[in-house]
Amino acid sequence: MSVSITMKSVVKRYGDLTIIPGLSEQVRNGEFFTLLGPSGCGKTTLLRMIAGFNSIEGGEILFNDKVINDIPAHKRNIGMVFQSYAIFPHLTVRENVEYGLKLRKTDKEEMRRRVDAILDAVQISEYQDRLPERLSGGQQQRVALARAIVIHPSVLLMDEPLSNLDAKLRVEMRSAIRAVQKKVGITTVYVTHDQEEALSISDRIAVMKKGVIQQTARPEVLYTRPYNVFVSTFLGHSNLFRAHVAAEGETRSVVFANGYKLAVPKLSKEAADGQEVIVAIRPEEFSMQEAGLTCKVATRVFLGKYMQYALDFPEEMLAGKQPSIEYSQDLGHAEHMLGVGDGVTLRPNPDKINVFTADGERSLMEGVVQNE
C-alpha cells in the first residue's frame, strides 16, 4: 500500500564533498510531489537515496513510521521510472511488465489480470508482444510506467522521465502520467528541471538549490508568492528592483529609487519603516500608467498573444545585475504598442508584486511560509 515519506535531517556526502547538508521534508500519502531545481542541485541524489541506490550519510528516511536507511533497494518495494527508460531489451513488453510480479511469485491468473489491466491503463496493450527496441520513446516510457506501477509499490519514483521526449509528446505523456497516478492513488516523487512540467503535474513542488529546499508549496502559491528571490527568479521571470519600506499608520508602501511610492496591501507587519528591500515584479504585472517607473524600450519581440519588451532602467533602480528586465504587454487589451527607443512609465500591480528582505532570503509578504 501507498505510504507517506518522511526525511529527517538527511545528509549526503561523497568523501569531503557534501551534496545535501541536512534536509527535512514530508511527502504525504498519495501525493504527487515534485523536486524541482537546476542541474546539480541534488534532486536526483535525494530521489536515489529514497530509492536505495545512494547511501545515506546522516539522518533518516521513513516510509510511514518505518526507518528504511538499512533496507536494501530491492526490499523497499518501490517503483522507479528512469530517464533512460531502462526497459530490458531482451524481454518483450509484456515480459518487462511481468518481471517484478514474477519475482514476487504472484500466481499466474492474478498476474495475467493485473498485467492486462495496467497495459490497458497506459494504452500499450497492442504492443505487448513486441521487443522494446521497436517502440517509440513515448511507448517505451509507458512500458516503464506500467512496469513500475504493476507491482503496487509503496512509492513511485520518477527521475526526469520525460526529458528524452520531444515537446509535443512530453505534454501528452505528462497528462498520461498524472491520470494514471491519480487513478492508482500512489505516493509519487518526481524529479525534473523543467518548471512548466513541474507546475502542470504536481500537487506540491519543492524547489531545491545546492542541496537545500528553498520552498515547498502548491504550484500556484510557488509562482504567486515565492518564499525568496531564488524561487521567484527560478520559476518564471521576475524583475528585481531596489526599494525601501515606508510605514504610515496601517498603510505600508515601498519607495523605489526614483522616489515612486506604491502602497502594498499584503506587506507584512514586520517590514519596518526605512528597511531596505528587494521588490520582485513579473513582466505581466506591469501596466502603462501616468505615474510609476520610467524607462526606455531596448528591444521588442512579438510573441503572438503578447509583445515582450526588454527595458533599460537606470542602474541604481535595479537590485544587482540581471540578464534582462522584461515587460509583457497583453495584446488582447493593448491600446498602442511601443517602439524601440520609446520612453515609457510602468506601474507595478501592488496586489501581485512580492517584496523580499534586502539579502533576498525571505519574503516580507503576509502569510508566506517556506513549507506549506
Place this chain on the structure above:
Amino acid sequence: MNKRALSIRPDFWTFVTLLSIAVFAIFLIYPLFSLFLSAFQDPATGEWTLDNFKLFFERKYYYQSIINSFSVTTAVTVLAVVIGTTIAYFMSLYRIRYKNLVEVCIVISLLSPPFIGAYSWVLIAGRSGVLTQFLASYGIETPPIYGFFGILLVLTLKLYPFIYLYVAGAMKNIDSALIEAAESLGCSGLRKVVTILLPLITPTILAGALMVFMNAMADFGTPMLIGEGFNVMPVMIYSEFINEVGDQANFAAAMAAIMVFITSVIFLAQKYVVNRKSFTMSSLRPMAVGHLTGWKNIVVHAGIYAVVALSMIPQLVVVYTSFLNTNGSIFTEGYSLASYETIFSTLGTAVKNTYLFSTAAMVAIVFLGMTVAYLTTRKKSLLTECIDTLSMFPYIIPGSVLGITLLLAFNDEPLLLSGTAFIIIISLVIRRLPYTLRSSSAILYQLSPSMEEASISLGASPLKTFFKVTAVMMLPGVMSGAILSWITAINELSSSIILFTGETKTMSVAIYMEVIRASYGTAAALSTILTLTTIIAMLIFFKVSGRRDVTL
C-alpha cells in the same frame, strides 16, 4: 551511521574478487617472479649473479637472436601494415568483386594454426618441395625458403589480416562529411588520403601494428619449422630450456626476462603514443563506395586476389596432402583416407584433448570474464583496480615464456601440476582472459546502470539482477568473443609445446611433432581437422554475433 556501507559480508562478489586475484597471483605473478628471480641465480650454487645476462650479451650466438627477432619482427610489421592498410583502403572505398569471400579468406588465414603456413611452404618451396623440384626439372634454381625470408613470408601472410580488420573497422567509422568537408575546401586525390584519411586511421594502425609485432615476436612454431639457422628468441629460449644438460634453466630464464622486458617497453611505448593521438569517431554516414574502371580496376583486383590466394595456399596444400597416400615421409601415388585412419588409431587422445581443454578454458574465461568485468566497471575498489592491472600482464608475456614460468613454478611439491591437463587449461585461460575481459568491460560500459537499478527497484537482489539482466544482455557479445578465444585455444602451440606430456598432447603439439618426424601425411590430416573446426567455429561466430567482421 550507515551500517550497510561499513559491514563487509562475504558474498558472491567477494568470492569472485578473491578467486580472480588468486588465479592471477598463483598462475601469473608467482611463476613470473620466480622466473625473474631464477634469471639472477647461479645454476650450481643458487647465489645471486648477473652471469646469465653476461653470458647472453657476450656470445654472438645468443645475442644475435635478439637482433634476428627484431629485424624479422620489424620487417613483418612494416610489410603487414602496408599490405593490410592498402587492402583495407581499396576494399572499403571501392567495389571489389566477391568482397565477402575475400573477407572470409582473410579471417581464415588469421585464425588458422600459426605454423601450418610454415610447414606447407616447406612442402611447396622447401628443399624437396613440389615447386622447387618442378622448377629444378627445367633447370631453374629457386632461392631458399628457409631463414629470414621464409619467416617474413609466412608471418606477413599470417598477420596482415590483423591490420586489415582493424583498419577496415576504422574506415567504417569515418564520416563521409569529413571527406566532403576536405573536398569543399579544395583538397582532393592523394592529398586527401595523406592529410585526412591517414591521420584519422593512424591510431588504429598503431594498435594493429602492436598486435602484429607482439604476435610475430612471440611466435615459436614458424621460426622453428622454417627458420633453420636463423635463430630467434622464442626458439632460443625453448631450445635452451628443453636442453637435456639441465643447468640451462636459469639461462633460459634470463633470456625470457629480456624478452618480457622488450615486449613491455614496446607495449608501453605504443600505449603512450596511442593515448596521445587517439580520438573517438562515430559516423552518421559512412564513406560512399566508388567504382574503379579500366587498368586501375584490374590492378587492384589482381593485387587483392594475389595476396589472398597466397595466404590461402598453405590451407589448400594441407587439405590436399592430407588425402595423399604416404609411405613414411614420402607422398606416394593415389589418394586415400589412410592419414586420417592413422590419426584416429594413434592420435585420438590429442584430438579429444584439444576440444576438451579449449572448451574448459572457454567456460572459465566466460565466467571470469563476465564477473571480473562487472567488478572492475561497476564495483570499483582498490582490489578491483589491482585485478584490472594484473589482467594486462598476459598481453606482454609471450606464450613460450608463460609456458616456462608455469612449468618451473609447478614442477615441485606442494603444487605439482606440471604434466596435468589443468596446467594447460590454466595457461589458455591466462592468455585469453585479458581479451575477453576487455571486450566484456566495453559491453558493460555501454549498458546503462539504470537497467540494473530498474531490476533492483522491482525487487530482484543485486546478485539475481546480475544473472537475470546484466549477464543475459552481455552474453551475446561475450560469447562471440569466447568463440574467437576458443579458436585461438585449439590452435595454441607456444605454451602447450612446453607444458604437454604424452597424456596431455594437443592437436597443434601433435602436428608439430609429426612435422619434426617428417610424417607429413598425418600432420596434414590433423591440420585439416583443425582448419575445418576453425571454419565451423567461425561460421558459428558470425551467426551468434550477427557480424561480418572479426576483432581479436
